Amino acid sequence: MRGHLFDNLGEVASLLREGPIGLLLDLDGTISEIVPQPDEASVSPSIKAVLRELSRSLPLVSIITGRSAGQARDIVGVEDLVYVGNHGLEWIIDGRETLAEEASPYLPSMRRLLVLLREKLPLEGLFFEDKGGSFAIHYRHAPDPGVARESILKAIEELAQGEVRTLMGKAVVDVLCADVSLVKEFPLFGAILIGDDVTELDSFRAAGKLSSEGGFAFKSIAVVSADSPPELKSEAELTLLSVAEVERFLVWLADKTDLDSGFHRND
Numbered sequence: 285m286r287g288h289l290f291d292n293l294g295e296v297a298s299l300l301r302e303g304p305i306g307l308l309l310d311l312d313g314t315i316s317e318i319v320p321q322p323d324e325a326s327v328s329p330s331i332k333a334v335l336r337e338l339s340r341s342l343p344l345v346s347i348i349t350g351r352s353a354g355q356a357r358d359i360v361g362v363e364d365l366v367y368v369g370n371h372g373l374e375w376i377i378d379g380r381e382t383l384a385e386e387a388s389p390y391l392p393s394m395r396r397l398l399v400l401l402r403e404k405l406p407l408e409g410l411f412f413e414d415k416g417g418s419f420a421i422h423y424r425h426a427p428d429p430g431v432a433r434e435s436i437l438k439a440i441e442e443l444a445q446g447e448v449r450t451l452m453g454k455a456v457v458d459v460l461c462a463d464v465s466l467v468k469e470f471p472l473f474g475a476i477l478i479g480d481d482v483t484e485l486d487s488f489r490a491a492g493k494l495s496s497e498g499g500f501a502f503k504s505i506a507v508v509s510a511d512s513p514p515e516l517k518s519e520a521e522l523t524l525l526s527v528a529e530v531e532r533f534l535v536w537l538a539d540k541t542d543l544d545s546g547f548h549r550n551d
């Protein structure tokens with residue numbers, strides 16, 4: 285964490301000048317206030333208005349949430365956004381729940397794939413991390429990490445036959461059915477990610493991996509309060525302090541991208 289976003293707006297401005305940028309927003313605690321009952325969550329009319337504006341000037345504005353995609357759309361109520369629900373398993377694009385039906389049948393096959401990979405791969409130095417909808421295979425402690433990496437990728441290719449996506453990290457292969465790297469589906473140079481909880485770390489890390497592979501830039505922004513998880517504070521590049529500040533930033537971004545809209549739309 286390097287400081288408050290409003291003290292570092294120049295960093296975002298230069299990101300915007302580089303190429304088309306996507307905006308990936310968490311819902312609860314980011315664009316809607318945390319409420320005692322989750323079904324009482326709402327998004328203010330002014331935030332809805334600025335999101336609508338941004339959906340016209342940016343190639344991608346997405347809400348990413350642990351709620352169902354449909355529930356997120358009902359709460360936010362802006363049609364032109366991409367809603368990614370249930371931690372990446374459900375998507376609504378162009379008003380249609382495009383991947384929702386495809387994602388859930390993947391879950392049993394992901395479980396099967398994990399079992400098969402455990403059987404097939406030499407276990408020495410490998411650590412399988414089961415994350416529910418996805419899993420990761422860490423090979424940092426393998427006797428020869430390069431060989432381990434190759435055999436992991438080969439086994440995934442043979443067993444999954446292109447039905448899963450892999451993300452390469454530092455000594456880890458992430459295997460995903462519904463990909464958190466939504467940004468790959470859009471012609472983007474980079475992304476701005478904003479969220480307030482540990483669940484956002486997945487997106488921050490996925491963006492970090494894409495960025496380390498090259499050709500992708502991002503800013504990760506945490507909405508922090510006294511009880512924010514320490515990992516979020518330490519992994520985010522910049523911070524905001526409230527939903528009201530998120531709104532202020534979105535308004536700034538809308539002004540900025542409106543001025544640059546010719547560039548963004550044509551690119």
Ligand SMILES: [Mg+2]
Nearest residue numbers: 310312313481
């Ligand atoms: Mg949240």
